[in-house]
Amino acid sequence: MKKTKKLMVGNVPIGGGFPITVQTMTTEKTSNIDSVVSQINDFEKAGCDISRSAVNSFEDAKAIKEIKKRTNLPFIADIQFDYKLAIAAVEGGCDALRINPGNIGSVDKVKLVVEKCKEYKIPIRIGVNSGSVHQSQIEKYNGVNVNSLVFSAMDEVKVLEEMGFFDIAISIKSSVVNTMIEVNRKISTLCDYPLHIGVTEAGPFFSSTVKSSIGIGTLLSEGIGDTIRVSITGDPLEEIRVGKEILKSLNLRKDGIDIVSCPTCSRTTVDLKKIVKEVEIKTKDIKKDIKVAIMGCPVNGPGESKEADLGIAASNGIGFLFKNGEIIKKVKEDEIIDTLIKAIEESK
Ligand code: SF4
DSSP states (O other): OOOOOOEEETTEEESTTOOOEEEEEOOSOTTOHHHHHHHHHHHHHHTOOEEEEEOOSHHHHHHHHHHHHTOOSOEEEEOSSOHHHHHHHHHTTOSEEEEOHHHHOSHHHHHHHHHHHHHHTOOEEEEEEGGGOOHHHHHHHTSSSHHHHHHHHHHHHHHHHHTTOOOEEEEEEBSSHHHHHHHHHHHHHHOOSOBEEOBTTOOSHHHHHHHHHHHHHHHHHTTOOSEEEOOOSSOHHHHHHHHHHHHHHTTSOOSSOEEEEOOOOTTOOSOHHHHHHHHHHHTTTOOOOOEEEEESOTTTHHHHTTTOSEEEEEETTEEEEEETTEEEEEEEGGGHHHHHHHHHHHOO
16 A cells, blocks of 8 residues: 555544545535534444535535534535635634635635645645646646646645645546546656545446446555545445445455355355345444355355355255354244344354
8 A cells, every 4th residue: 555645634544554534425505504414424324434515605614613513524625616615614613625726716815725724734635627627737738638637636736835735635536437547546656645536427326336446446456545435426325335345345444244145046045135135234334344154055155155254055944154164053044134143243
């Protein structure tokens, strides 16, 4: 894993070799305090590390103070254009700002925002996407491409560095998976700031899960990336679920049940899909680091999942509960789910 500079977003470290964090965004208007508080608290329960909210008005900025009082997750204020809103968000108690300095306007305005972040000791995440590539870089590199995206981001970094500001995270977004991979590979060779990675506008659940797993997964497997956001047109809780699963599949996160289940085949004689679905739902909030195998036959089940801590191999109305590869109990099909859940709860 590439060692980047450590930043603190509230009480959560990003970069510096600390665990990769999962982020998502609230979808309610930030001034709807009760709704946003409820969303953020649901994010926390789902295992999200950091929450971000758009701040589009002074009412939104004013709401941050109350939202922070009633939630635990670090709060990132996402500002599009108005430097005064950025300043109000910082004064309102946000834990980090997400801005695109190029959209904030003149250097003087950016400087006022930067000075405020210095005063409140909070980091800034800068961002560039295909729509905000600098004209000078487009001309230099003949269009919107990996180089113009990366060097536009480096321009933004330079603006902040020249103001003596170094608590920076960078995100370069693209909805094209290959581009997203290439820009992050490239910028990680040019600086040591932590990288926020994700495939932007990745679409609905299914296509986003595939694109995000490939884009984020490829980079993380190369040691690139410090914090992730899966972008899904849909429920932010799904973004968290997919993000956590990407980290778990790369052994970068270990706070939940890892279900290993067979694809089923003509040997399967129980309703394995139903068993897996129910176990998945019933264990979604369990934070134990346990691998649980659910297999459709006793012949291959224990053998195929020797590395699992616990498991069930089911066949012909019978489930064999096994622990560390050894069968320890035999139960009827309708007792499989409860037996397995109980074993998970009792395990260390
Ligand atoms: Fe088929 Fe058994 Fe393998 Fe499941 S574990 S896919 S039922 S052989």
